[in-house]
Each structure stands twice: as C-alpha cells, then as structure tokens.
Amino acid sequence: MRGVDLYDHPPYARNLADGGSNQTVCRYMASLKKFFFIKARDFVHAGEASIHIQNLLKSMHLDPALIRRIAICSYEGEMNAVIHGGDGILNVNIESNRLTLEIIDEGPGIQDIQLAMQPGYSTAPEEAREMGFGAGMGLPNMKKNADDILIESEPGKRTRACMTFFLGLTKEVQ
Amino acid sequence: MKLSEVMLELDATTLNGEDKLNGEIARCGASDLMSDVLARPTDGTLLMTGLTTVQTVRTAKIAGVVAVVFVRGKRPAPEVIKVAQAEGMPLFSSPYSMFVCCGRLHARGLAGLDGRR
Secondary structure, three states: OOOEEEEEOHHHHHHHHOOOOHHHHHHHOOEEEEEEEEOOOOOOOOOHHHHHHHHHHHHOOOOHHHHHHHHHHHHHHHHHHHHHOOOEEEEEEEEOOEEEEEEEEOOOOOOOHHHHOOOOOOOOOHHHHHOOOOOOOHHHHHHHHOOEEEEEEEOOOEEEEEEEEEOOOOOOOO | OEHHHHHHHOOOEEEEOHHHOOOEOOEEEEOOOHHHHHHOOOOOOEEEEOOOOHHHHHHHHHHOOOEEEEOOOOOOOHHHHHHHHHHOOOEEEOOOOHHHHHHHHHHOOOEOOOOOO
16 A cells, blocks of 8 residues: 655655665655555455555664554554544654654544543454454553554544654653 | 574474574464554564464564464465565464464473563
C-alpha cells in the first residue's frame, strides 16, 4: 500500500533517497504528511499502512525503540479501524520534534470510551479473533506506547484516535 | 543461539529466509494471540505460533520479531509466504507441538520474553 504525500519538502526527500543522516534530515525537514485509506474488514491488506510507516521511520534513522512504539500504535489503530470502524483514514504527520498519528473511521463509534480502554474489554467479531485480535488489548496498548493519546467518538457515527510521540523523548514501556 | 541451531533443534523446515540462518536468538515467545505479541517485549525474539494468517507476519514485523516458527507442522498459504519474503521475515515450520517446541528450546538455554528462564 502506498500512502499519499500531502506535502513532502523536496530537500528532505532527496536526503532520504541518498540515505542522508538524521541530522541532515532534521535540518531540512519542514514536515511530512502522509495519509492512507483503510478499508473495513480487509484483513488481507490490513497492516500495510503501518508497515509502510515503520519502513519510512527506519529510513529516517530514528531510535528503534521509538519506531517500535509508533509502529505498534499505528498497527493497533489500523486494525481497530479494519475490525470495527467501517472505512477510514490514517494520517501521519512528522515534524522536526514530534510525530502525530491520526486514525479516523466511519463508525459505528464507541459507546463507552472508558470501558473500551479497560484491558480485556472487546466487542470484536469472531472474524477478528480468528486473526489473533479482539482480546481487548488494542486501546490500552496504544495508551501505553504513545506519549499522548486522545480518543473521540460519536456513537453511531465515527471514532477519531490521535496519538503524539515526542521524537527526543525516551519512554519506558513495561 | 543461532537460528540455524534453533531449526535443527525443532527439526524445522525453512519456508522463507534461508539467508538469515546466522541470526542470533536469546529470547522466545509462544502465542496464538497477536494482541499479546504486540503488548509484550517481543523485539529481537523468536515467535512460535499456530496461527498462519498474513497478520502473523505483519504483527511479527511491527513487533520486531526476528523469525516465526509455525508449530504442529502448520504451513501458511503461498501468498502469506510471499508477504514474508517482501518483509524479510524468516518463516519455519516444525512438526512438534507448541509445548514440545518451547521445551526443546528452553532445554537449550533460551529464555522467555522478559529474559527469565
């Protein structure tokens, strides 16, 4: 799956292509935004956007532990949208000091966000459980790995999960 | 322990990743629940599972797993192996059960995900 570049600063793109160092990338980088379409119940392609993001971050030579946290949050969010959400989009916005992941799906929304954040609570269908998901650990895992998380939902309409990662910050994940 | 030694211990068949058998493994995890794999410190580890879907490969890649062993002689569909090739994820198939695979590797000194034995 290829994401769509909304804005890609030309010198930044050239430095990535040349295998430029992180310092060089940061000096030139204004911001990089990509978005990916997420198709509901498409388990064959589910996760491709997150792997694309993971590979992109590796090419930027970010801290491997930070890349893992971002990739896990992206993947959990992407799988949530595939399993629960109807079609959706995944936005990633990379700035010099922080990265933001935003996942917006077209419903049916979360009835009780507090309850959904509790480990073990799940409304996932059997189809998702057969894929090894639906154990009620997605949202808690996203909260654990992100530096900041905001989840908004209108029951019957949509859900928006926004996660922020500070690129210079080290977070211990238990 | 080298991946090649792990494969010998498990009498495993290589499905993908013949070029990565020199990789080193110190910790292992066993799960059919991908949510668990994502929630635990699985980076740099070997994953043993009976789940052969494409999401096993993607979860392993996202979580930083070094290689995947399918237990009980299970083999994923060719398109799943194709995805693993594209992602550089070695896949193996062992005829032993999950329990026996874990026991054999534990007896050879490998630790769990948290480093404990």
